Amino acid sequence: MTDKYSDGKLPVIDISDLNREQEIAKEISTACKENGFFYIKGHGIDQSLLDSLENKSRDFFSHPEAEKMQWRMELAKQAWRGYFPLCGELTSNLPDWKEGLYLGTELDDSHPLVQKKTPLHGRNLFPDFDKEFKSTILNYIESTTKLGHRLMELIALSLQLPRDYFQSKLTLGDPLILFRLFNYPSQPEPQTKDGKPLWGVGEHTDYGLLTILYQDTIGGLEVKSRGGWINAPPVPNTFVINIGDMLDRMTGGLYRSTPHRVRLNTSGTDRLSFPLFYDPNFFVSVKPIENLEPVENQDDSATRWDNFNLHKPFEGTYGDYLLNKIGKVFPQLKDDVL
Numbered sequence: 095m096t097d098k099y100s101d102g103k104l105p106v107i108d109i110s111d112l113n114r115e116q117e118i119a120k121e122i123s124t125a126c127k128e129n130g131f132f133y134i135k136g137h138g139i140d141q142s143l144l145d146s147l148e149n150k151s152r153d154f155f156s157h158p159e160a161e162k163m164q165w166r167m168e169l170a171k172q173a174w175r176g177y178f179p180l181c182g183e184l185t186s187n188l189p190d191w192k193e194g195l196y197l198g199t200e201l202d203d204s205h206p207l208v209q210k211k212t213p214l215h216g217r218n219l220f221p222d223f224d225k226e227f228k229s230t231i232l233n234y235i236e237s238t239t240k241l242g243h244r245l246m247e248l249i250a251l252s253l254q255l256p257r258d259y260f261q262s263k264l265t266l267g268d269p270l271i272l273f274r275l276f277n278y279p280s281q282p283e284p285q286t287k288d289g290k291p292l293w294g295v296g297e298h299t300d301y302g303l304l305t306i307l308y309q310d311t312i313g314g315l316e317v318k319s320r321g322g323w324i325n326a327p328p329v330p331n332t333f334v335i336n337i338g339d340m341l342d343r344m345t346g347g348l349y350r351s352t353p354h355r356v357r358l359n360t361s362g363t364d365r366l367s368f369p370l371f372y373d374p375n376f377f378v379s380v381k382p383i384e385n386l387e388p389v390e391n392q393d394d395s396a397t398r399w400d401n402f403n404l405h406k407p408f409e410g411t412y413g414d415y416l417l418n419k420i421g422k423v424f425p426q427l428k429d430d431v432l
């Protein structure tokens with residue numbers, strides 16, 4: 095059943111009942127057309143795994159920055175993994191008031207793509223304050239990647255496409271998976287720079303297909319709905335799902351990648367969040383799906399955070415597209431490793 099939470103605005107969709115697949119697909123279609131954001135429950139991922147990821151991450155971030163820098167991103171070179179310190183990432187050219195650990199699908203050095211030094215592919219840098227952190231992270235990535243496959247089937251059904259549409263045309267069984275652990279330290283006073291407010295994360299959309307977000311109980315995520323900014327507060331036993339720019343592009347704007355941001359955390363307790371980005375295969379070029387409902391005002395670049403027209407033809411692969419975007423959020427790393 096679908097309940098209403100979060101100011102009554104974002105739906106919670108139960109995906110557990112296989113006999114209700116068509117109804118679930120309909121609920122997803124409505125949610126994707128309305129806000130591009132929804133919660134899912136009945137996802138089948140054990141709370142004990144989520145608790146363990148949260149506890150071990152909290153422990154990792156509690157160490158002094160100098161210790162965490164043992165796993166800094168520069169060390170992973172073009173794999174783009176590892177720790178970045180507070181204000182180490184820019185969104186819309188402003189530093190975010192967060193620190194994080196970047197991770198992804200684990201590929202060892204003998205993998206052909208790693209041998210060829212393919213950007214965004216390689217080994218993770220696993221902090222070892224806790225010896226079980228690595229297995230917890232890998233279990234989490236595996237479980238949520240499977241959940242991503244399932245959600246993409248439901249999204250295909252929601253567009254009246256064959257259930258394997260995205261698997262056969264876009265992910266080829268090997269979606270690009272980027273996973274992040276974020277810590278938003280609590281701040282007594284909002285920080286300002288040049289008179290501009292700082293954010294946990296500034297307004298943006300996500301680049302890929304689908305984001306699967308687990309968050310702790312603190313809150314702070316905000317979504318730009320048609321009626322204005324609304325909260326996406328923590329809801330027990332759920333993930334927040336939002337669609338990314340590539341699904342907006344493929345659906346000709348029928349499913350919008352909705353801007354969102356994270357408020358500066360003043361709660362008194364650090365906030366943790368865990369976004370997993372389930373993206374197209376790195377080597378695929380992303381083409382619009384044929385014969386979908388046409389959308390008026392498809393080009394929303396005038397009001398988009400980055401003034402980018404997602405629907406302008408683009409010839410390269412998803413990998414080309416993404417590297418160009420990432421270079422803007424980590425300019426220094428781009429200069430050093432690419």
Ligand SMILES: O=C(O)CCC(=O)C(=O)O
Binds near residue numbers: 356
């Ligand atoms: O931390 C959150 O709640 C959201 C983070 C986010 O939007 C992102 O990493 O793209």
Ligand SMILES: [Fe+2]
Binds near residue numbers: 298299300354
């Ligand atoms: Fe995001």
